[in-house]
Amino acid sequence: MRFSATGTDAMTELAALLERHLDAIPMVRAMQVRVGDIGAATVRLHAPLGPNLNDKGCAFGGSLVALMTLAGWSLVEARLQSAGHAADVFVADSQVDYLAPLWDDLAADATAADGEDWDEFLGVFAARGRARIAIAASVPLPAGGMAARMRARYVAIARR
Amino acid sequence: MRFSATGTDAMTELAALLERHLDAIPMVRAMQVRVGDIGAATVRLHAPLGPNLNDKGCAFGGSLVALMTLAGWSLVEARLQSAGHAADVFVADSQVDYLAPLWDDLAADATAADGEDWDEFLGVFAARGRARIAIAASVPLPAGGMAARMRARYVAIARR
Numbered sequence: 001m002r003f004s005a006t007g008t009d010a011m012t013e014l015a016a017l018l019e020r021h022l023d024a025i026p027m028v029r030a031m032q033v034r035v036g037d038i039g040a041a042t043v044r045l046h047a048p049l050g051p052n053l054n055d056k057g058c059a060f061g062g063s064l065v066a067l068m069t070l071a072g073w074s075l076v077e078a079r080l081q082s083a084g085h086a087a088d089v090f091v092a093d094s095q096v097d098y099l100a101p102l103w104d105d106l107a108a109d110a111t112a113a114d115g116e117d118w119d120e121f122l123g124v125f126a127a128r129g130r131a132r133i134a135i136a137a138s139v140p141l142p143a144g145g146m147a148a149r150m151r152a153r154y155v156a157i158a159r160r
Numbered sequence: 161m162r163f164s165a166t167g168t169d170a171m172t173e174l175a176a177l178l179e180r181h182l183d184a185i186p187m188v189r190a191m192q193v194r195v196g197d198i199g200a201a202t203v204r205l206h207a208p209l210g211p212n213l214n215d216k217g218c219a220f221g222g223s224l225v226a227l228m229t230l231a232g233w234s235l236v237e238a239r240l241q242s243a244g245h246a247a248d249v250f251v252a253d254s255q256v257d258y259l260a261p262l263w264d265d266l267a268a269d270a271t272a273a274d275g276e277d278w279d280e281f282l283g284v285f286a287a288r289g290r291a292r293i294a295i296a297a298s299v300p301l302p303a304g305g306m307a308a309r310m311r312a313r314y315v316a317i318a319r320r
Binding site for chain 2: 024098
């Protein structure tokens with residue numbers, strides 16, 4: 001796999017690139033989002049609870065969905081970057097389940113949804129300059145289980 | 161209808177109550193959300209574009225979904241308040257379509273989803289201390305059409 005062949009330096013560079021992108025968004029700065037682990041198949045984003053509280057003292061639903069959506073966006077962007085493509089990545093639609101309150105710092109993990117294939121996505125993108133992929137993301141609870149989960153479709157369009 | 165029978169003073173009081181609730185959430189303050197029209201069947205929320213930009217110069221998707229989710233929450237809260245109920249209102253799940261970029265200030269309109277009935281919702285809540293309703297919300301584009309739309313289910317639980 002092209003992606004897992006990239007080394008630690010490339011990963012660090014990719015994380016820095018994603019953070020520069022994310023930090024250009026005022027609400028993402030307000031959420032204090034930072035990029036965590038970038039693996040071959042997953043991206044994890046983090047955000048502290050403090051700026052992401054709701055009025056009940058647990059994590060704000062708007063922050064949960066934003067963090068999951070950004071994690072999915074970051075994963076698609078990372079895979080395209082690693083394959084040497086320059087693209088704009090947009091979220092097209094999403095389904096979110098809010099499952100349990102989170103009284104701790106936020107993390108969101110994104111991975112390709114069941115049935116999706118990165119090689120196929122990158123092949124279509126290379127051929128047509130446009131491709132679509134479904135991403136699954138979730139916010140883990142410290143004791144196991146999930147605070148929220150999402151399935152979203154992203155569209156990548158080649159940058160001219 | 162109980163709701164439309166409330167006068168202008170009651171509406172102003174309701175708007176102030178919703179704004180106090182919303183202002184208790186740091187990200188909502190960062191988004192600069194304010195309560196607009198509260199009608200018998202709809203609530204409109206506003207937010208300026210500035211703090212809600214993405215890295216492309218249009219409205220950030222996370223802000224669109226947060227504003228729609230908050231508009232739905234505000235509508236359910238408003239209907240319960242107007243009927244004299246004290247409840248905690250939670251979003252259970254949502255489906256969002258991101259349709260077009262928005263290069264202007266944000267607004268989100270919430271209304272009951274097709275097939276839902278406020279009298280039934282309030283009747284179930286009064287009887288069981290718990291009820292569920294689906295809300296439709298959208299972010300209008302200045303020239304007509306929508307930047308995004310949402311369908312979400314909310315659960316209201318009587319406050320003891």
